[in-house]
Amino acid sequence: MTNDHPHEHHVLNPATEEVIATVPAASAADVDAAVARATTAQHGWSAAAPADRARLLRRFAAVVDDHIEELAALEVREAGHPIGNARWEAGNVRDLLDYAAGGAERLTGSQIPVAGGLNVTFHEPLGVVAVIAPWNFPMPIAAWGTAPALAAGNAVLLKPAETTPLTALRLAELALEAGLPEGLFQVLPGAGPVAGTALVEHPGVAKVVFTGSTGVGKEIMARCAAGVKRVTLELGGKSPNIVFADADVELAARSAPGSFLDNTGQDCCARSRILVQRSVYDRFMELLEPAVTSFAVGDPADPATAMGPLISAAQRERVRSYVPEDAPAAIRGEAPRGKGFWYPATVLEATGPQDRTAVEEIFGPVAVVLPFEDEADAVRLANATDYGLSGSIWTRDVGRALRVSRAVAAGNLSVNSHSSVRYSTPFGGYKQSGLGRELGPDALTAFTETKNVFISTEEQ
Ligand code: NAD
Numbered sequence: 001m002t003n004d005h006p007h008e009h010h011v012l013n014p015a016t017e018e019v020i021a022t023v024p025a026a027s028a029a030d031v032d033a034a035v036a037r038a039t040t041a042q043h044g045w046s047a048a049a050p051a052d053r054a055r056l057l058r059r060f061a062a063v064v065d066d067h068i069e070e071l072a073a074l075e076v077r078e079a080g081h082p083i084g085n086a087r088w089e090a091g092n093v094r095d096l097l098d099y100a101a102g103g104a105e106r107l108t109g110s111q112i113p114v115a116g117g118l119n120v121t122f123h124e125p126l127g128v129v130a131v132i133a134p135w136n137f138p139m140p141i142a143a144w145g146t147a148p149a150l151a152a153g154n155a156v157l158l159k160p161a162e163t164t165p166l167t168a169l170r171l172a173e174l175a176l177e178a179g180l181p182e183g184l185f186q187v188l189p190g191a192g193p194v195a196g197t198a199l200v201e202h203p204g205v206a207k208v209v210f211t212g213s214t215g216v217g218k219e220i221m222a223r224c225a226a227g228v229k230r231v232t233l234e235l236g237g238k239s240p241n242i243v244f245a246d247a248d249v250e251l252a253a254r255s256a257p258g259s260f261l262d263n264t265g266q267d268c269c270a271r272s273r274i275l276v277q278r279s280v281y282d283r284f285m286e287l288l289e290p291a292v293t294s295f296a297v298g299d300p301a302d303p304a305t306a307m308g309p310l311i312s313a314a315q316r317e318r319v320r321s322y323v324p325e326d327a328p329a330a331i332r333g334e335a336p337r338g339k340g341f342w343y344p345a346t347v348l349e350a351t352g353p354q355d356r357t358a359v360e361e362i363f364g365p366v367a368v369v370l371p372f373e374d375e376a377d378a379v380r381l382a383n384a385t386d387y388g389l390s391g392s393i394w395t396r397d398v399g400r401a402l403r404v405s406r407a408v409a410a411g412n413l414s415v416n417s418h419s420s421v422r423y424s425t426p427f428g429g430y431k432q433s434g435l436g437r438e439l440g441p442d443a444l445t446a447f448t449e450t451k452n453v454f455i456s457t458e459e460q
Contacts, residue, residue: 009162009189014080014309015300015340021078023165026190031198034157037183038128039204042155045184046125054104057151060178061097064090067174071139071167076300078166079138080308080341081263083301093143093171096423096439100147103444107152117456123448125153126206126230130199132192132220133168134212135161135311136266136363142168144427145209145232148443150185157205158187159196161212163311165189192216203227207447210234211268214361214386214432221435232436232446234268235429236361237389240382241271242404244375245280247394247416253287256367257295259392259418261307261345265365266315268433269390269412269420273358274347275381278371285330285369292331292345310341310364319343319364322357330369359385375400379407388430390420411437 011021026034045053064071071093072086081089109121131145138160146156160168165187172187188195200208200223207230210220214235224231241259243252259271276284300308310316323329323346333345346366350358358368372378382391382404390412393404401415409430412420421427426440436446 009165009191011078011163011166012312013077014311017339017341021166023169023189025162026159026188026195026198028194028198030190031157031188031195031202034183034186034188035128035202035204038155038157038186041181041183042125042127042153044181045150045155046153050105050107053151053153054101056179057097057101057104057147060175060180061094061101063174063178064094064097064171067170068094071170073301074166074170075139078164079135079311080300082305082308083303084305085263086300089137089139090167092140092423093147096140096143096147099423100151100443103148104151104153107444107448109450114454116458117454119452119454122451122453123152123445124451126447126449127154128205129154129156129207129209129447130202130205131156131158132196132199132208132210132212133158133160135164136263136268138164139167139171140421141211141234142171144423144438144443145211146185148438149207149209149447150180152444152447154206154447155183156185157199158185159192159199160187160189162189162191196220197223200224200229201226206230207232209438217434232428232438233434234427234438235389235432235434236363236387237268237270237429237433238273238359238361238385238387239269239271239390239392239410240273240275240408241367241392241418242372242378242382242394242408243274243276243280243284244378244393244395244397244400245277246396246400247280248396249280249284249394250287251416252394253284254291255418256288257291257345258306260367261292261295261365264307264310264343266311266363270363270367271390271392271418272362272367273382273385274367274369275372275378276369277378278373281369281371288347288369289331292347293333295333295345297333297335297342297345307345307365310343313341315363316341316343319362319366322360322362322364323348323366333365353381353384361387375404379404382408382410386432389433390414392418
């Protein structure tokens with residue numbers, strides 16, 4: 001929550017609405033000073049031996065590993081994530097640091113055959129990189145940009161979301177404890193339009209990695225144009241979960257709730273449009289109901305909890321603007337009453353493919369179900385949004401699985417599962433879901449310039 005005081009933010013526990021911390025908000029002058037410190041630190045860091053950079057990043061990973069419980073508990077409090085999820089998120093930071101560390105020594109260029117000499121390429125660091133993170137997965141998303149950027153020899157300025165700065169601030173302390181140089185990885189909590197804009201416009205920042213809403217992403221991309229600044233965007237989604245009649249319909253129904261209720265639906269990859277072949281539609285809905293209503297909602301600190309509250313009052317208002325809690329729904333779960341930004345799991349049957357709830361991102365625990373006739377119809381419906389982040393395809397027909405995977409315009413698809421984000425595989429969106437890719441074997445090159453050098457071997 002942003003309070004009236006422009007120099008600080010109150011951080012609330014979304015399950016109780018209690019203020020758990022007050023954090024100073026960075027000004028444009030703070031950003032200037034941070035860029036200056038980062039620039040100095042980056043010079044030393046990029047000159048260091050790749051093996052030394054790798055060693056320090058592995059040490060950072062080890063220190064994070066020693067603090068998994070503390071980081072997870074902090075995320076339970078500031079973001080309302082169930083403790084099981086929060087532990088995974090802290091572990092993801094550790095794993096990503098380890099994975100990226102290996103890249104520091106493998107950032108090999110190429111030797112390209114040309115006449116009259118030797119031609120080689122180098123991947124050189126960009127300099128100072130800004131990572132602007134959202135509140136929905138504060139730790140993993142911060143690490144997706146930060147770890148490969150550092151491994152490739154850059155400095156990182158991380159601006160967490162106003163509502164969730166605490167784990168990011170703690171990670172910066174742990175980086176120093178691990179021995180990373182002062183100034184190399186700094187966290188600047190602050191308002192998007194103040195600290196965020198100052199980072200985007202700063203001439204000393206070479207690249208912006210932004211994860212958040214599509215509207216803000218477009219604005220950032222436009223601002224980056226002024227300095228031809230590099231930009232990676234991870235934006236919204238409205239991803240399909242396509243269930244064919246030849247699938248294991250029981251398994252598809254049983255696993256569907258997790259794919260749109262995990263993180264209370266505040267997941268850019270949420271499978272929030274369930275497309276079901278008409279011949280199995282009624283059976284699927286019958287099976288879906290108990291799976292949704294038994295999804296455990298409650299105290300995020302309880303290990304049995306699968307779904308916590310929404311992040312804020314504003315986010316709950318946004319979800320209600322699409323679906324008031326008393327609107328007719330095909331399936332509706334329970335949610336705690338009283339304090340906290342609770343909202344029940346909700347499944348709607350779309351009145352048509354252009355239904356607002358079927359094409360716009362709600363970012364809450366709401367899915368809309370649409371029937372389809374055949375494979376062509378499924379693909380047409382799946383592609384009928386401006387987004388293209390992820391999706392799932394349920395079928396026992398291998399040929400169909402591959403045909404539909406190739407036909408759906410999205411960056412991350414899974415067949416007979418809902419997995420989509422692994423640190424070792426590329427992640428990013430088609431269309432208005434984003435620009436560029438994060439994670440995977442090529443993550444480091446997104447934080448480098450490719451330099452080509454030709455060395456003449458002609459006799460002088
Ligand atoms: P948001 O766009 O409002 O904010 C994201 C971050 O950008 C925050 O740190 C915010 O302070 C900052 N920001 C806001 N205005 C800014 C500006 N003018 N200049 C620079 N920085 C600015 O989004 P949100 O409400 O935090 O997150 C929810 C949205 O993010 C959803 O639409 C969701 O789909 C999307 N999202 C996408 C992904 C993905 O990987 N594709 C991941 C998470 C969230």
